[in-house]
Amino acid sequence: MCRLQLTYINSLIIRISYDLVFFLRTLTMTTCETLLPYIQWNESMEMGFAELDTQHQLLVRLFNLLVKANCELKDNELTLEQLQLFISHCRMHFAVEESLMRVVGYEDFKEHQLHHQLLIRQILQLQANIEEQLEEPEEQNPEELMAMNSQQLLFLQRWLVKHMINDDPEMMPYFQKAKLRMKYNNADWLEDLWQLD
Numbered sequence: 603m604c605r606l607q608l609t610y611i612n613s614l615i616i617r618i619s620y621d622l623v624f625f626l627r628t629l630t631m632t633t634c635e636t637l638l639p640y641i642q643w644n645e646s647m648e649m650g651f652a653e654l655d656t657q658h659q660l661l662v663r664l665f666n667l668l669v670k671a672n673c674e675l676k677d678n679e680l681t682l683e684q685l686q687l688f689i690s691h692c693r694m695h696f697a698v699e700e701s702l703m704r705v706v707g708y709e710d711f712k713e714h715q716l717h718h719q720l721l722i723r724q725i726l727q728l729q730a731n732i733e734e735q736l737e738e739p740e741e742q743n744p745e746e747l748m749a750m751n752s753q754q755l756l757f758l759q760r761w762l763v764k765h766m767i768n769d770d771p772e773m774m775p776y777f778q779k780a781k782l783r784m785k786y787n788n789a790d791w792l793e794d795l796w797q798l799d
């Protein structure tokens with residue numbers, strides 16, 4: 603079996619395992635404390651384009667810090683700070699990605715951009731709900747004392763995994779066709795991005 607097929611099967615297994623956890627959480631109503639929905643970085647999450655892969659790794663790190671603040675430290679103020687950081691990085695990452703998609707003439711640019719915009723709207727709504735809920739907590743369920751519940755975290759977890767494994771790699775043929783450098787020197791990235799020779 604060739605390396606490409608193995609990578610595809612590996613990504614499929616990873617996607618299914620995250621989907622399964624999400625489905626089981628819906629059935630069992632497992633709390634965030636027992637579930638700890640961290641994302642384990644895996645090489646099949648790499649699309650092979652250094653700038654976006656680095657940004658994705660940072661997104662995963664920020665997401666994991668959010669899970670830690672909420673589910674382990676149970677620090678609501680820190681959770682909101684981490685969520686704000688996560689939103690800022692998503693905005694920056696999406697702006698970079700959308701510029702690249704436009705430049706290389708990615709045909710599903712509009713649809714992909716809509717996914718980004720929808721996620722930002724959903725997280726901002728989530729943030730507003732959390733702020734409101736923290737002002738008037740309902741103490742019937744232990745998860746309601748935490749800023750975020752496992753369902754909200756699993757939604758973000760699944761979105762990120764799908765974004766890295768399925769959605770973004772679809773741009774790769776366009777990057778290759780436009781002769782973007784897959785790896786470059788970060789110190790001078792703009793000049794180094796294009797293969798000018």
Ligand SMILES: [Fe+2]
Binds near residue numbers: 765769
């Ligand atoms: Fe994207």
Ligand SMILES: [Fe+2]
Binds near residue numbers: 654658766
């Ligand atoms: Fe991305």
